Amino acid sequence: MKKTHKRSDCPVSRALDILGDKWTLLIIRDIVFGGFRFYNEFLNSGEGIATNVLSDRLKLLEQNGFIESKQYEKQRTKKLYLLTEKGIGLIPIVVELLIWGFDFDTSLPIPEDRKVIIARMKYDKENLIKEITESVRKHDSKNFC
Amino acid sequence: MKKTHKRSDCPVSRALDILGDKWTLLIIRDIVFGGFRFYNEFLNSGEGIATNVLSDRLKLLEQNGFIESKQYEKQRTKKLYLLTEKGIGLIPIVVELLIWGFDFDTSLPIPEDRKVIIARMKYDKENLIKEITESVRKHDSKNFC
DNA sequence: CCGGATCCGTTTCGATACTG
DNA sequence: CAGTATCGAAACGGATCCGG
Numbered sequence: 001m002k003k004t005h006k007r008s009d010c011p012v013s014r015a016l017d018i019l020g021d022k023w024t025l026l027i028i029r030d031i032v033f034g035g036f037r038f039y040n041e042f043l044n045s046g047e048g049i050a051t052n053v054l055s056d057r058l059k060l061l062e063q064n065g066f067i068e069s070k071q072y073e074k075q076r077t078k079k080l081y082l083l084t085e086k087g088i089g090l091i092p093i094v095v096e097l098l099i100w101g102f103d104f105d106t107s108l109p110i111p112e113d114r115k116v117i118i119a120r121m122k123y124d125k126e127n128l129i130k131e132i133t134e135s136v137r138k139h140d141s142k143n144f145c
Numbered sequence: 146m147k148k149t150h151k152r153s154d155c156p157v158s159r160a161l162d163i164l165g166d167k168w169t170l171l172i173i174r175d176i177v178f179g180g181f182r183f184y185n186e187f188l189n190s191g192e193g194i195a196t197n198v199l200s201d202r203l204k205l206l207e208q209n210g211f212i213e214s215k216q217y218e219k220q221r222t223k224k225l226y227l228l229t230e231k232g233i234g235l236i237p238i239v240v241e242l243l244i245w246g247f248d249f250d251t252s253l254p255i256p257e258d259r260k261v262i263i264a265r266m267k268y269d270k271e272n273l274i275k276e277i278t279e280s281v282r283k284h285d286s287k288n289f290c
Numbered sequence: 291c292c293g294g295a296t297c298c299g300t301t302t303c304g305a306t307a308c309t310g
Numbered sequence: 311c312a313g314t315a316t317c318g319a320a321a322c323g324g325a326t327c328c329g330g
Contacts, residue, residue, distance in 0.1 A: 008191045009253055011246025012174060012239075020167035021321095029157060039293055046153045050323045055294055077292045077330065086249050093245055094157075096238040101156025104231050108154055166303095184312055195304050200313055222311055 018064050019090075023049055023057050028066070028087065029094050032136055037080050038072070066090070083136055091133055095121055163209050164235075168194055168202050173211070173232065174239050177281055182225050183217070211235070228281055236278055240266055 007013045019025055030036040030045050042054055049057075058081060061067045066087035072078035083090075099121050102110060110118065120128045152158045164170055175181040175190050187199055194202075203226060206212045211232035217223035228235075244266050247255060255263065265273045 008193075010192075011250035011253070012242050013171060013192060014250055015242060015246050016167050016170060020165065020170065022161050022165040025161060025165065026158060043293095047158060048152075048323090051294070052296080052324090053322065056321095058294095075292085079293070089245055089249050093238065093241040096241050097157050097160060100234055100238055101160050104234050105156035105159055108156070188312090195306080196313065197306095197315085198304060201303090220311090224312075 018060065018066075021057075023047075023053060024061065025090075025094065025097065027054075027057055027061065028083075028090050029097075031067070031081070031083055031087075032091055032094055032132060033098075037082065037139075038078055039081070042081075061087070082139065088133055088136055091136070092129055095125065095129055095132075099125075163205060163211075166202075168192075168198060169206065170235075170239060170242065172199075172202055172206065173228075173235050174242075176212070176226070176228055176232075177236055177239055177277060178243075182227065182284075183223055184226070187226075206232070227284065233278055233281055236281070237274055240270065240274055240277075244270075 007017060026045075026047055026049075027042055030042055034041070034045065036042055036045065039054065039058070042058075043049065043051065058067070058069070062069055062081075065084055067081050068084055070080045070082065072080045099118070102114075102118050102121075117128075152162060171190075171192055171194075172187055175187055179186070179190065181187055181190065184199065184203070187203075188194065188196065203212070203214070207214055207226075210229055212226050213229055215225045215227065217225045244263070247259075247263050247266075262273075
């Protein structure tokens with residue numbers, strides 16, 4: 001499913017072995033900032049991920065302890081995907097990616113309704129991360145993005 | 146050289162189109178925290194990157210404005226690879242990756258000589274990032290890692 | 291319907307050997 | 311020293327199928 005490649009002992013290397021692809025961090029972002037919890041939500045996030053790739057990544061994230069999956073009580077055919085504490089630890093990385101993107105990818109205008117949250121990312125980062133983290137822990141995402 | 150895949154307009158998506166692989170952010174890390182500037186240094190960083198992959202990634206990083214290459218005056222057969230301002234903007238992301246790695250990859254002991262810098266990453270992050278950034282701008286890397 | 295699994299043609303990656 | 315060339319392996323993406 002994933003390539004096995006000899007790696008240095010640096011934690012960053014090993015982290016990138018799992019996170020270092022085009023999809024994995026987008027899934028994390030969608031959980032954190034989109035409040036996504038279902039397979040279908042990720043699939044229709046607008047990124048155009050294929051079903052098999054999504055399936056792969058969710059499995060890989062679960063195997064590596066970033067997310068956990070549960071039956072959805074209200075609809076037994078559905079599964080909930082939730083961040084673990086390990087996965088919640090990725091929130092600062094995602095926030096930095098977002099900040100970087102809005103700072104350096106100036107080819108697109110920033111939607112009005114995002115400007116507030118982007119400003120907070122930059123000028124009140126620590127508190128924002130705490131808020132988001134608490135929100136994700138309680139599974140009552142406020143759809144920050 | 147790189148796959149072209151339809152992407153959403155989100156800056157994070159587009160950033161991950163370039164940064165989202167196992168090698169690119171390691172190269173950035175090596176520039177920032179290792180003070181690396183030459184092809185050979187990246188090649189022998191201990192990560193085991195292949196020559197063509199390194200070549201590809203350096204080219205890609207340059208094409209996308211993250212690094213620039215210059216002739217090395219003291220040895221004309223050598224090339225210097227330096228971060229641009231856009232690349233310097235990635236430093237917070239790399240720092241967060243490092244922090245995450247040391248927090249959540251507990252399978253390896255943290256070397257004594259890194260504990261100080263890791264502590265600073267967590268408790269004096271903003272100032273540390275400023276110091277590193279200035280250091281990288283002046284090309285007198287202090288080998289923070 | 292929902293969450294995948296499987297197959298398959300195409301693209302990309304990467305290890306090694308080789309070159310200017 | 312700094313890369314190319316080659317070529318098999320892996321990953322991708324789309325379509326389709328399947329079990330609940």
